[in-house]
Amino acid sequence: MTPETENAFAAIRSDHGAESLSRVERMLEPGGGGARHPLQKGARWILPGLSPTPWHDPRAHPELLPVVEALESAHPVVKDELKSAWTVRRDAFSDYEHYLTRQNDWQALHLYRGRAMTEEAAATVPTAYKVLKESAVDTEKICPLLESHFSTLLPGAFIAPHCDLWNFSINLHLAVDIPDGCSLTVAGETRTWEEGRCLLFDYSFEHEARNDGDRPRTCLLVDLWHPETTVPERRALDVLISEIRRMMGEG
Structure with missing residues (x-):
């Protein structure tokens, strides 16, 4: 760790207790804090102690339930606004740039x-x-290290199997506009979206998506803090990843 990170961690421990960052510290040890699921091996960081659960019930976490309910309640209007934007403001969408790739058949409105x-x-x-x-x-339920965007897969688009960088945030999908023939596979289990409802999954597990339908598939994606992380851990992880990005010249 850099001196800046060490100082920030010390301040967090002072506020929250000497053991408040023990899981973050274990994550940084050689071996990444312990064994991980085989389908998480592509992830860069695994915070130990979080439930190794690929699919989550979006209504099972009290912290996240208000987000789920607010998005689902707004779905009819959100869908109308999305359709209008896709028709008359296509320039607001751009090729989605994942940390692994860029796809022109995967469009995003951030x-x-x-x-x-x-x-x-x-x-x-x-x-x-x-x-x-x-x-x-x-x-402050959103993970500030990441983002939220409308994710639109064009007909025939396929997102290849991959793991995202870590398990301490979790991916919420509001199914906005879903044609037949769309699927999302996480850790080998394939599901589809139910329009107007949310899906929640741990994207440190290998996952892929496809649109075999005849029109675009759009979800609203929100990167939230994993509900099993604590406030001091979130503060520390924010500092740590931000410092790593700064050192790598990523801003």
């Missing part, structure tokens, strides 16, 4: 990234913008 709401989205998709801000951003 609502949150770079630790802030994307102001351009306020006029384009105002309901989704408002619900996301009030339920996830203002409440």
Whole structure:
């Protein structure tokens, strides 16, 4: 760790207790804090002690339930605004750039990234913008290291199997516009989206998605803190990953 990270960790321990960062410290040890599931081996960091559960019930975590309910309640208006944006504001969408690849058949309209709401989205998709801000951003449930965006897979698009970088955030999908023939596979189990409802999964497990339908498939994706992480751990992980990115020249 850098001196900046060590100082930040010391301040967190002072506020929350000497053992408050024990799991983060174990994660940084050689071997990554212990054994991991075989289908998590592509992830860079695994915070030990989190339930190794690929699929989560989106209604099972009290911390996340208000986000789920707010998004699902807003779905009809969110879908109408998304369709309008796709028709008349296509320039607001861009090729999605994952840390592994970039795909022109995977389009994204960002609502949150770079630790802030994307102001351009306020006029384009105002309901989704408002619900996301009030339920996830203002409440600090969103992981500021990541983002929220409308994720649109064009017909025939396929996202190859991969693991995301870590397990201490979790991926929430609101199914906005779902044609027949779409699927999401996480840790070998394939499910589909139910329009207007949320799916929740741990994307440190290998996962893939496809659209074999005849029109675009769109979900609203929100990267939330894993509900089993603690406030001091979130503070430390934010500092740690931000410092790593700074050292790598990623801003």
